Amino acid sequence: MIGRNMDTRAVLRSLFDVAVAAADPARSLPHFLPERPRGRTVVVGAGKASAVMAQAFEAAWPYALTGVVVTRYGYAVPCERIAVLEAAHPVPDEGGVAGSIALFDAVRGLGPDDLVVALVSGGGSALLPSPPPGLTLVDEQLLNRLLLESGLPIGEMNLIRKHLSTIKGGRLARAAFPARVVTLVLSDIPGDIAAEVASGPTIPSAATRHDALALVERARLPLPDKFLQRLHDPSSDAPRPSDPDFARHEVHVIGSAALSLEAAAAEAQRAYGLPSAILSDALEGEARDAGRFHAAIAHEVAARGRPFASPILLLSGGETSVTVTGEAGQGGRNTEFALAAAIGVEGGPGAITGLAADTDGIDGMSGGAGAFFDTTSVARLRLAGFDPKTVLARHQSGSAFAAIGDLLVSGPTRTNVNDFRAIIIRPG
CATH class of the missing domain: 3.40.50.10180 (Glycerate kinase, MOFRL-like N-terminal domain)
Known part of the structure; x- marks a missing residue:
């Protein structure tokens, strides 16, 4: 069961592995x-x-x-x-x-x-x-x-x-x-x-x-x-x-993404007693906008218990995109999603931990598959010398997450059903 001492990042990584295995x-x-x-x-x-x-x-x-x-x-x-x-x-x-x-x-x-x-x-x-x-x-x-x-x-x-x-x-x-x-x-x-x-x-x-x-x-x-x-x-x-x-x-x-998300949801219930909600298996649009949207849902769940009661695992798939303005930095659509989501949940109620990663193991130029984020990510980025909003504007999310140890490095998975996004929300 998901408890206060549960390593939620380990849980998210295990669910990512299950999603990838389902696409084998x-x-x-x-x-x-x-x-x-x-x-x-x-x-x-x-x-x-x-x-x-x-x-x-x-x-x-x-x-x-x-x-x-x-x-x-x-x-x-x-x-x-x-x-x-x-x-x-x-x-x-x-x-x-x-x-x-x-x-x-x-x-x-x-x-x-x-x-x-x-x-x-x-x-x-x-x-x-x-x-x-x-x-x-x-x-x-x-x-x-x-x-x-x-x-x-x-x-x-x-x-x-x-x-x-x-x-x-x-x-x-x-x-x-x-x-x-x-x-x-x-x-x-x-x-x-x-x-x-x-x-x-x-x-x-x-x-x-x-x-x-x-x-x-x-x-x-x-x-x-x-x-x-x-x-x-x-x-x-x-x-x-x-x-x-x-x-x-x-x-x-x-x-497909749908099958991988369903496998992750089933594993969350089986292994951790954690109920899930699959928001969409076909999400598109700007990565940062999707990150903000997911953060808003997570905040609503943590603060008001709607539209889902916590603890809950929110899952989504599909493929977001990044419109590059200026020179492209060291990032990818999943690290950009994660940074926007981290800004959205900063200091929020409850315990919110998420992962956004590409099931092929390579997220753009980020150097990893994606990144973890939580309510402390923004504070830790600032301590490391990064201004999160500037990083987001310059498409440098991969470098920033790598600097604070939040980059997920899986290596090539040799499969590909696009993005895997998972957010665990627990009572504070």
């Missing part, structure tokens, strides 16, 4: 194996979890197969029949270009009796640079930087990406035609829209280049003319869901 493909992937084809089985994939997914698929698939997947540097795991390539994330590099070429090579020349299994997870957008005519890798690197600094939700970023690529938006699956394609998705997208994960290399897009152009204009994204010219070209339209090339395809979401 070795647990979920075997339940979604496709029927064995009469012809060949070819595995392709991209994302931070693609190597672990490939390893899980090899273990569960007793038949012959070949394949290749692309993952982030440092995320590879041993596979016997599937080649694992590594590339840069979040800004693409030549390794990603080579990976895109390798995926196209893997699906070339297949027939109607062949099966392509696509293993797709978050991070695949940056890992598969494949610029269209008129653009280069340098252009795609610039596009990624602009998108990452824009504050746009991940789904909107990927809407633009898939119309400035020759592999995203279902184009890899089109290259595999007439083979049947089964896509298994570990979702990092709020709402678990499979076509948006990794910009959907094997899933056709319901959006058009006109939607992308409208988004660029609305967001005032400073794209150079060459990008805009490309988006005005009809050839930049991604394949549509009605395209007959995709008639035999299947898509399955095998892991």
Whole structure:
């Protein structure tokens, strides 16, 4: 049971580990194996979890197969029949270009009796640079930087990406035609829209280049003319869901933020007798605004026992964003959330302790997965020489939390279902 002497940070870390474990493909992937084809089985994939997914698929698939997947540097795991390539994330590099070429090579020349299994997870957008005519890798690197600094939700970023690529938006699956394609998705997208994960290399897009152009204009994204010219070209339209090339395809979401949050809630009740409330598994918007909102709820619970009585564990997932103003500091969306929340609960009633962390173990440029916070965080930051509001304005939350020992350093988890936020509220 949660008592006054309970180490709430240890509890939060254990629940983070449970949430990550729930997104382990070795647990979920075997339940979604496709029927064995009469012809060949070819595995392709991209994302931070693609190597672990490939390893899980090899273990569960007793038949012959070949394949290749692309993952982030440092995320590879041993596979016997599937080649694992590594590339840069979040800004693409030549390794990603080579990976895109390798995926196209893997699906070339297949027939109607062949099966392509696509293993797709978050991070695949940056890992598969494949610029269209008129653009280069340098252009795609610039596009990624602009998108990452824009504050746009991940789904909107990927809407633009898939119309400035020759592999995203279902184009890899089109290259595999007439083979049947089964896509298994570990979702990092709020709402678990499979076509948006990794910009959907094997899933056709319901959006058009006109939607992308409208988004660029609305967001005032400073794209150079060459990008805009490309988006005005009809050839930049991604394949549509009605395209007959995709008639035999299947898509399955095998892991998501919702499942991980549910696992954490169940563990909190089982191990600590702590009731939980899942606020949302699809939260988006500015990280600092989300932090303030969570802090307001925690304060209301601690002060007035509404909308929940304490003790209580508040959980949320999804993917917030950070709109960078000026130079980017050493931080990430989860440390920025944590700092805003810490400012919001400073000196508040009750005992409030929280954790905001990315389930892939890497939160932007923070150096960790995220950070812990409580009602004493702001005071401790000031003692260490930091002005919390200035730190927040300069996007330096990672450096600040590291200085007071509140950064969570988990290392790469090799999975990814986006942000994990947990706040324990106890009576004072």
